[in-house]
Amino acid sequence: MVGLGYDVHRLAAGRQLILAGVIIPADKGCVAHSDGDVVYHALTDALLGAIADGDIGEHFPDTDSRWRDASSETFVRFAVERISERGCYIVNIDVAVVLELPKLAPYKNQMRDNIAEVCEISPEKVGLKATTSERLGFVGTGDGIQAWCICEIQSLY
Numbered sequence: 001m002v003g004l005g006y007d008v009h010r011l012a013a014g015r016q017l018i019l020a021g022v023i024i025p026a027d028k029g030c031v032a033h034s035d036g037d038v039v040y041h042a043l044t045d046a047l048l049g050a051i052a053d054g055d056i057g058e059h060f061p062d063t064d065s066r067w068r069d070a071s072s073e074t075f076v077r078f079a080v081e082r083i084s085e086r087g088c089y090i091v092n093i094d095v096a097v098v099l100e101l102p103k104l105a106p107y108k109n110q111m112r113d114n115i116a117e118v119c120e121i122s123p124e125k126v127g128l129k130a131t132t133s134e135r136l137g138f139v140g141t142g143d144g145i146q147a148w149c150i151c152e153i154q155s156l157y
């Protein structure tokens with residue numbers, strides 16, 4: 001099975017930018033109820049999508065104060081657990097982040113390693129790309145960030 005996840009967050013000054021668990025020095029960070037890790041949010045939805053198990057908002061509503069400033073790693077770990085409960089495993093994950101600034105090249109390896117660790121797979125099974133929006137649209141103006149994720153899941157049996 002395959003799953004697709006997509007997420008957007010607004011960027012604002014005074015917030016930390018955390019992507020796939022890496023704190024990235026930046027002028028702006030994600031505005032969110034949780035820590036705003038847009039990569040982990042898209043990843044969570046891709047994993048849940050592959051087993052048709054709802055979405056991140058159903059499992060972790062932003063009206064619930066338990067998830068205020070929560071580490072989004074919790075959401076990914078939950079989805080990984082749901083996959084293993086169904087007798088399935090993750091074949092591979094591919095992520096695309098769309099962000100104007102800063103350049104993510106220096107952080108990509110760490111982001112990839114973090115995704116692999118949280119998903120309990122080898123880093124060779126994790127693709128991670130970063131691109132800009134060529135100064136177009138809300139990403140291009142620096143007002144927001146997008147993350148896309150796709151994953152493949154297989155049954156153990």
Ligand code: MG
Nearest residue numbers: 007008038041
């Ligand atoms: Mg989100």
